Amino acid sequence: MTSRVYLAVLVYVAWVVAYLGYDYGKERDLLYQKIDNSLVTSALAVPLILPDNIHRQEMRKGDLPSDIDIANTYKLSDYVRNTDVIYIYSLIRQDSKLYFTSSSATDEEISAGEDLYNYFDPYTDANPAITDVFATKEKKFLEISDQWGKFRSVFIPQTSADGTPYIAAADIEISHIEQMVRNQLLNELGLATVFMLFLIPVMMTFSSAQRRWARDLETRVGERTQELHANEKRLSSILEHSPVGIFHYDKYSALTMVNHRMVEIIGAPEQVLVGFNMLDNLVNADLLQALNDSLTGELGYFEGPYTSVTGKRDMYLIAEFVPLKDSNGEINGGVAVFNDATEQVNANNSLKKLSMAVEQSPNVVVITDVDGNIEYVNTKFTITTGYIADEVLGQNPRLFNSGETAPEVYKDLWQTLLSGQEWRGVLHNKKKSGELYWAEEVISPITNAQGEITHFIAQQEDITEVRRISDEISFQMTHDALTGLLNRRQFEKELVRIVDHARKHQSHHVLCFIDIDQFKIINDTCGHMAGDEMLRQVSNLVRDKIRSRDILARPGGDEFLILFENSSLAQAERAIQVVIHHLNQFRFQWQERNFPVEISAGLTVIDRDTSTATEAMKEVDTACYTAKDAGRNRIHIYSEDDELQLTHKGYIQWANEIHAALDEDRFCLFAQQIKPLQADQKPSYEVLIRLTDNQNNLIPPGAFLPAAERYNLASQIDRWVISHTLQWMADNLGGLDHIDSISINLSGQSLGDEALLGFIIRSIEHGQVPTAMIKFEITETAAIANLKDAQIFIRMLQNLGCQFALDDFGSGLSSFAYLKNLPVDLLKIDGMFVRDILTDPIDEAMVRSINEIGHIMKMKTIAEFVETEEIQQRLIELGVDYAQGYAISHPEPIDNILQPVKAC
Template identity: 35%
Template structure:
């Protein structure tokens, strides 16, 4: 067995060169022997790769799809294979593309083909649901299929002899194309998303794969481009993002978007040594206005306040609505407190002007808290706390005024310092325990399928301390890595006890940001599994959406390495970050958890209902099962079931509790929540 594989490491090509063709000799040897396509979605667990697992692992190869290449007399000329660095199962389009590509490669290898075979090939390519474009070695177009014409509006006669640059929408940097050409001119395949335009000038998104065709001297003779229009998918994602990151009432950004923008401004201020201010505004007596004039009037008032904020502030300032009657403003690049106070006064004056709501004239006022960056802090949690404390000081001082944050008003800072020391002692004193909250299958019978491990702190003096208090402190101190490792071992240990008692159920463990980027993470997980004899297949690791947006290359590599251990992966708090659909498609997640903030207000909040149903549909298209968090009512459960959500957890089903208390659920299969 020999072949041309310019995209594979030389040592790998040398190792397989000359191997006898036969079943069990990798995907290509088996495909050549049987004459059938071989899909090795996971090389490490595929018997036909039994003798080559170490070699493929060294080469960073995790999956291989191999298609036999047939000659004009149906003899097998070789195989066409696609490798991935991660386990990957092809869809129908991938399989169709493989078959088409192998036929095109057969053309290049044989250079002769009977007329009947050419007609078959031409018909297959012409009827392909994907666009196919073939150029010569200079990039001059020689062929396009009907799908290309249908999507772009260009016929073959119109584009023959021209380059694909006629499709350039002018929205892509020249560096992007240079990088693409550098790759394919080296004889390698290129894959990516690109913004093109049709003959009429209509822009569209294309998922494009370009493969160079080499002759027997390894000289490029042609390029084959296979693409599909993904504009509809992109539009769906944009709609989801619009629903997830903007307030539909005021059209201002919401808390999630503002947090993303604040992180960017924090990095910019640190880089440029600039300062900015954070305003926290809360309407005074808004409940009274709602109760007396009605919710419609309250909504119009909120819209009016949003308009006055935009009208008073600069375009570069950021504004968001983060609650019912709460707004937040980021005043960027200010000279100092005097300028900030001047802007605050202008806002108070603008907002306090009368608003006509129907036949009633209302004078609204706000209490405004201000915190300065970096003087008062440099992260989201601290700044929001500071601004919130300052806003409450303004409330206490009679409302319709502003107050700057001062450290004297913050008793919590003192408590935090005390908590830091207590946290250090708590690990040594074994004050932590693990409670478990079941995740249930909800589409048919209610049955627990997983237990999520949640750490709890039994303080010797304060009793139960809320995780919301100590987890952020543990993160900041770096203790979360040690604490997280302890929780992992507890979950594996108690999971083993459940197996011994006859219960085979998944144990879910949350990974913090620091844990995920810990260089020893993989070793620690392997050690915990081995130490307690707990099967990797029953361990689920939950990773938050915000974590996967950090250091993208490291994240992708780490997730695939975790997957190779045999554990399942779940993306947690989905919808609270800003990940892209194209990025998520690259990641080997098994489950997607809809954040409880979307479920909480169902069915009252129609926007949250739309977001939740859209996220469930998107997850299913990506091949993921969905877990809904925070289910508290029968109405929420009914909505989730109607939309095909497979699993759920929340107080309606079971509260977090020690394992002994959770055991009562494991023998129960309920037909309804009333059982």
């Protein structure tokens, strides 16, 4: 049996080692695969982040302005900041030498003020294998060492618009990879340790018990054998009254004698047991083996669960079979000792579980005597306090008193415990190092059978980090992370309090709403880091110019709210004028540039006539945007009779109507045909949107889209249109054979909405609509205003097979200058040129020029506002590819392009 156990242990250990080795190798391969994927993703981001024309023929040092070079460095650095990658950069080869054309920098390099100029710096100690990438034109992973350190790097060949080859690259530090590998190895070793530690107590228990049982059995058998020969009568009496079951069996394994305890253990009478043949009737294989061992002259031993075949009793049995020999040395039977150890085993198991639970408890456990002197501490105690057991045994727990807990707490603690009750509370304790920590304590008295308190047991949990996190969460829930000001949620609570106070006590207060004018210019030209820094500086300036009791908040974006508590309107207006005056003198500086800062502010009174906090917010919002519409950098005080505010209220009403329509799905789709003019092709359709009011009247987009743009709801409408259009196309694919494509309009707000872009990509990839049938339209003004976002947006969806049309082309002042930077497929000529093409030669020249330039750039052209057959004929003569307008078709419910008119 022993050899089997050790063999099982050996197999167990071998299996653990083999499995962990296999798992470690697999996890290491996955780790390197993840690292390489991260390198490739980061390297491929370099061309998207850098200006399109940075790589070109005949590049030379100095032909790129230093401010653009540094701006490129900051953009690349912003990208890698939240990744494992340390550097991304681009390389070019000239005269068999490698030169940097861009590179990111670490936060340490930026903070240290190191030279951040990278353009055309020579890569003097480059690995020769990098040059091979230009020759093979294949991606290559290398582990390199240069003046910046040791890295695992990827080098990906790229080609610029004019055919100039260059390399996009990314580095991860070898030390970072090694740390990740070490962490993985430590995890595996930790897992192996857990498995092995599980085995140790089993082996120790088994080996100790085996030796003890063997020694005890030999002693008992020797003593009983001597007693048997000395005094058979005395032995018989001892056997009969023995606390263990004893029986004799002959060489055929038949029972010849059983004692009283044996009868009790088996649960069958003596007359049934005597004559019972064990070899013929026992079914337990291990018990039979122990019996056979004794019949061959060896000591037989059995321990484990057993069910008697006669009395049908279940027990935990310890059995010893001792062989007996005659005078010739032949085995003539044996004596067996049976002991029912069920209660003992159960008690030991419970005690072991309790001991293990206490020792391995995730909480500190301390046991003291009735005087409070420490008698036991578990392992977690040492981890938490730094004291080992020998340093505190016999000591009083006041050793941990930091002096920060009020004496009343300890008084209540002892009064509770000495009354026999459990005490719960939080103490501010001190570690061995002197560091303070918060401990949540549960202390209970332990009593004896007479109800007397003999000990106290304390369970303690270190909640220092929990309290810190709780405090942080509480602060974050009520404050803006960027400026440290109150956030919208907490400010609205304060506003509700003030409004209630004004109504109950006739007090007078003023609410102010501030919006920074032209804030988007900072973000677009200098990046979001600059925008965030400007918001922090402006918030500090405003906070310095108002009273300490005034409540300042940043609800989001470039907006601030001020609650002038117990203030007159004139006082509040003067305070905001002071803020505007100092802001006019203030210049926000970022790198080598500086910007003026101007604000628009709205004020409204809070007094007993103010109905609700929500109404006050609406009023001050209206006043602020009235100031902005009136020319910016000014203050406007809310008045119910103000015409400008009435217009803005109309926007607010439409914004509320749009929210309700989105929630209640009260938009519907229309479509207008786009007709081919130069060839026999299938027509296309442009999707248009209508809003259905509560009386089922159709509202044209011109009524509600301006409000959607003002209140940043346009992208939500775009999402609704995209979702419903793609679903409609999927549901009606069989009826779209006569249609070339469906065009969907996108607002300017959507071009910078990464979440919407991801939604479109997922919808297309998981949908059933062929991407060749999907077109998107963006207006020229929106594309130019969001040029970088528009380029990324267009390229991502073109990679899926979608097409793009540039709407209202020609309406901008620099239309042709920007056209080469917008990779669109179609140009929609602005209808203001098409409408008078027959009577105004300038309009005709514009249409001709746009059409010709579009064709030169491999783009198709679409003329809008084609309202007569004569205009259509002239467009055919000019070579325009498509026409759209009332002469072709009027907008109609989208289902009409498949079948007769249906309800919207």
